[in-house]
Amino acid sequence: MRAKQTSFDIAYRAGVSQSTVSRALRNSPLVNEETRRRVQEIAKELNYKVDRNASSLRTQLSGTIALLLFEDPTNDDSLINPFFLSMLGSITRASAKKGYDLLVSFQQMSNDWHADFEDTRKADGIILLGYGDYTDYEEKLVQLIKQETHFVRWGADVKGLSVVSVGCDNFDGGYQVTEHVIKNNRQHFAFLGGVSTGSPEFLDRYTGHCQALKDNNLKVDSNLQIDAISTDESGYQAAKQLIAKGIKFDAICTASDLIAIGAMRAIQEAGYNVPGDVAIAGFDDIATACSTSPALTTAKQDTVLAGEILVDKLLQLVSGEEAHTQLMPATLVVRKSCGS
Amino acid sequence: MRAKQTSFDIAYRAGVSQSTVSRALRNSPLVNEETRRRVQEIAKELNYKVDRNASSLRTQLSGTIALLLFEDPTNDDSLINPFFLSMLGSITRASAKKGYDLLVSFQQMSNDWHADFEDTRKADGIILLGYGDYTDYEEKLVQLIKQETHFVRWGADVKGLSVVSVGCDNFDGGYQVTEHVIKNNRQHFAFLGGVSTGSPEFLDRYTGHCQALKDNNLKVDSNLQIDAISTDESGYQAAKQLIAKGIKFDAICTASDLIAIGAMRAIQEAGYNVPGDVAIAGFDDIATACSTSPALTTAKQDTVLAGEILVDKLLQLVSGEEAHTQLMPATLVVRKSCGS
DNA sequence: AATTTACATGCATACGTATGCAGATTAGCC
DNA sequence: GGCTAATCTGCATACGTATGCATGTAAATT
Numbered sequence: 001m002r003a004k005q006t007s008f009d010i011a012y013r014a015g016v017s018q019s020t021v022s023r024a025l026r027n028s029p030l031v032n033e034e035t036r037r038r039v040q041e042i043a044k045e046l047n048y049k050v051d052r053n054a055s056s057l058r059t060q061l062s063g064t065i066a067l068l069l070f071e072d073p074t075n076d077d078s079l080i081n082p083f084f085l086s087m088l089g090s091i092t093r094a095s096a097k098k099g100y101d102l103l104v105s106f107q108q109m110s111n112d113w114h115a116d117f118e119d120t121r122k123a124d125g126i127i128l129l130g131y132g133d134y135t136d137y138e139e140k141l142v143q144l145i146k147q148e149t150h151f152v153r154w155g156a157d158v159k160g161l162s163v164v165s166v167g168c169d170n171f172d173g174g175y176q177v178t179e180h181v182i183k184n185n186r187q188h189f190a191f192l193g194g195v196s197t198g199s200p201e202f203l204d205r206y207t208g209h210c211q212a213l214k215d216n217n218l219k220v221d222s223n224l225q226i227d228a229i230s231t232d233e234s235g236y237q238a239a240k241q242l243i244a245k246g247i248k249f250d251a252i253c254t255a256s257d258l259i260a261i262g263a264m265r266a267i268q269e270a271g272y273n274v275p276g277d278v279a280i281a282g283f284d285d286i287a288t289a290c291s292t293s294p295a296l297t298t299a300k301q302d303t304v305l306a307g308e309i310l311v312d313k314l315l316q317l318v319s320g321e322e323a324h325t326q327l328m329p330a331t332l333v334v335r336k337s338c339g340s
Numbered sequence: 341m342r343a344k345q346t347s348f349d350i351a352y353r354a355g356v357s358q359s360t361v362s363r364a365l366r367n368s369p370l371v372n373e374e375t376r377r378r379v380q381e382i383a384k385e386l387n388y389k390v391d392r393n394a395s396s397l398r399t400q401l402s403g404t405i406a407l408l409l410f411e412d413p414t415n416d417d418s419l420i421n422p423f424f425l426s427m428l429g430s431i432t433r434a435s436a437k438k439g440y441d442l443l444v445s446f447q448q449m450s451n452d453w454h455a456d457f458e459d460t461r462k463a464d465g466i467i468l469l470g471y472g473d474y475t476d477y478e479e480k481l482v483q484l485i486k487q488e489t490h491f492v493r494w495g496a497d498v499k500g501l502s503v504v505s506v507g508c509d510n511f512d513g514g515y516q517v518t519e520h521v522i523k524n525n526r527q528h529f530a531f532l533g534g535v536s537t538g539s540p541e542f543l544d545r546y547t548g549h550c551q552a553l554k555d556n557n558l559k560v561d562s563n564l565q566i567d568a569i570s571t572d573e574s575g576y577q578a579a580k581q582l583i584a585k586g587i588k589f590d591a592i593c594t595a596s597d598l599i600a601i602g603a604m605r606a607i608q609e610a611g612y613n614v615p616g617d618v619a620i621a622g623f624d625d626i627a628t629a630c631s632t633s634p635a636l637t638t639a640k641q642d643t644v645l646a647g648e649i650l651v652d653k654l655l656q657l658v659s660g661e662e663a664h665t666q667l668m669p670a671t672l673v674v675r676k677s678c679g680s
Numbered sequence: 681a682a683t684t685t686a687c688a689t690g691c692a693t694a695c696g697t698a699t700g701c702a703g704a705t706t707a708g709c710c
Numbered sequence: 711g712g713c714t715a716a717t718c719t720g721c722a723t724a725c726g727t728a729t730g731c732a733t734g735t736a737a738a739t740t
Contacts (some may be wrong), residue, residue, distance in 0.1 A: 006726060006727085030687085053392075053393045056393040057397055058694075058726080086425075101443050102445070121343070122392045346695095358686080370719085391697070
């Protein structure tokens with residue numbers, strides 16, 4: 001039972017050649033219906049499985065997608081950002097749906113990831129995932145392109161390079177949320193999230209936020225914008241800084257749910273009521289957002305859809321088709337943290 | 341640049357044979373220091389990467405671990421249970437640390453997963469992850485053993501089979517949490533979580549819970565135990581059922597944080613104060629547990645540690661060493677939902 | 681009946697690497 | 711200097727599959 005079965009073993013039992021076995025199992029039309037059935041039956045009986053290494057070596061196709069998850073170097077927490085964890089889940093599902101295996105790998109930006117996966121033939125294509133300014137690794141993207149590696153990435157469009165990016169309309173998301181809060185009669189807005197530094201996503205969200213304020217004749221006070229990375233703790237600290245400034249505010253928009261959650265904690269600890277005294281809005285719609293108290297109003301990024309789109313586009317590239325950058329809508333999810 | 345480089349190309353440039361290249365790159369002591377250096381230099385220059393398929397075919401080793409994540413069939417939610425998502429993250433990290441790639445795959449219990457991964461040589465070993473009664477798939481475990489597949493699983497020990505399981509001391513976790521709540525002067529305990537049906541984990545937690553009650557001369561009222569699966573919604577429904585019964589209770593222990601979160605919502609909606617009127621405790625310590633209001637007191641399963649242990653044990657098996665089932669401690673995390 | 685066509689199978693080989701074995705070169709020894 | 715030992719390199723082959731090409735057979739066409 002244990003000595004591994006090969007296609008030759010099947011061939012022997014079926015009284016045909018190895019070629020025929022291979023064809024029969026791949027449902028080649030070249031092989032007779034009757035023969036095919038017999039071969040497949042025997043293969044099943046002997047519990048034969050095609051050796052993927054041999055198969056991949058021969059076909060130069062691995063049936064595998066690699067997912068490279070970049071760690072946020074500013075965050076030494078050993079846990080993964082729940083938004084990306086959710087993306088990971090949906091990408092796993094999406095690739096399974098397409099019959100592809102998923103190879104998951106954490107990477108430091110600084111590593112040699114740009115050369116690895118497809119050149120080793122471990123994967124047919126690569127999905128790049130992670131917050132961060134792509135200028136951090138633009139040269140590596142250039143190299144990927146030069147190598148003709150098939151890849152797609154999550155994030156904002158990369159100008160000047162023919163890279164397929166799938167990202168959320170962060171500007172619009174920021175705009176929508178802010179507008180919603182304005183409608184709840186808030187006038188003095190703070191914004192928590194790294195803008196000058198770091199991810200273009202956060203910047204876009206902030207830009208959308210500011211535009212909504214302007215369109216509603218509200219003032220943008222840059223003193224009320226405080227940098228934060230996407231962690232609970234960073235949001236907490238930023239909110240404390242904000243309070244310490246002593247400037248009046250009745251609403252906080254944030255660049256991510258985690259920031260919002262941390263901020264909410266700080267605000268409540270300081271004795272304010274949410275949303276009574278201060279409205280707080282998030283971004284992402286992570287699972288936790290439903291469970292905060294009050295539940296978090298936020299801009300949802302549809303990770304399930306995003307995962308499917310990323311996988312679809314990548315497989316298009318793999319099969320030689322064209323694929324293009326796509327912007328996904330962000331949708332406002334109204335809960336309790338900003339009033340009705 | 342694009343035509344893929346092979347070891348023959350390197351050999352040609354270095355003026356040596358392909359064998360020598362292979363040896364040089366694998367740091368074989370057979371090859372001269374000087375030659376090795378030159379070969380490695382050229383390989384780097386040409387951006388050469390070993391073809392993993394060819395390599396694996398030859399060595400019969402893939403350098404890959406497969407993670408099979410079983411879906412809870414009772415939960416058609418397209419999202420993954422946050423506890424397992426967290427395990428996924430830590431396992432990914434742990435295997436990366438050991439130099440292994442991780443192949444992630446969702447599976448239905450009913451599939452042919454038991455034969456797939458190692459026989460196809462895609463992976464050197466398998467990690468099985470998922471709630472559920474192993475009797476659901478005991479026959480498949482038997483087959484895995486018969487095939488001499490290397491695998492470890494998360495969960496309670498499987499009696500009668502030589503299977504390496506790594507699991508949390510659910511009994512003790514349930515005991516600890518309950519004892520803590522008792523110390524906060526509660527007397528009338530309800531328990532939410534599927535006991536008669538489904539996962540042995542839940543049953544163990546419940547058993548620990550009951551033991552703590554008994555040891556403190558408190559009554560176990562089976563009318564106050566209500567089944568629930570590990571989702572927010574299920575916990576919400578169970579809590580509503582509980583309230584509907586009209587039996588007095590001042591504490592709810594649950595089989596998972598998600599259940600607790602749902603229950604908390606139901607209890608608060610019904611106008612009770614947590615923890616004033618009702619103490620609520622969870623199990624798992626998922627990320628969300630810090631962010632509920634009040635923050636959830638719970639029994640923590642250390643997923644980071646669990647991931648490392650699982651990977652370590654698996655690699656021991658792969659390298660022919662013995663490995664044994666291990667029980668991990670659950671640790672009480674006191675927050676606000678049960679009083680001090 | 682001779683020829684073409686269609687269909688089914690087998691032969692031989694390539695994918696790129698790793699390694700047992702033999703050979704070559706140099707050093708070491710009496 | 712002739713021998714063994716030590717060190718390094720190359721040759722040849724195997725891993726298990728997929729597929730181009732040739733072959734063989736039966737049916738269809740003329």
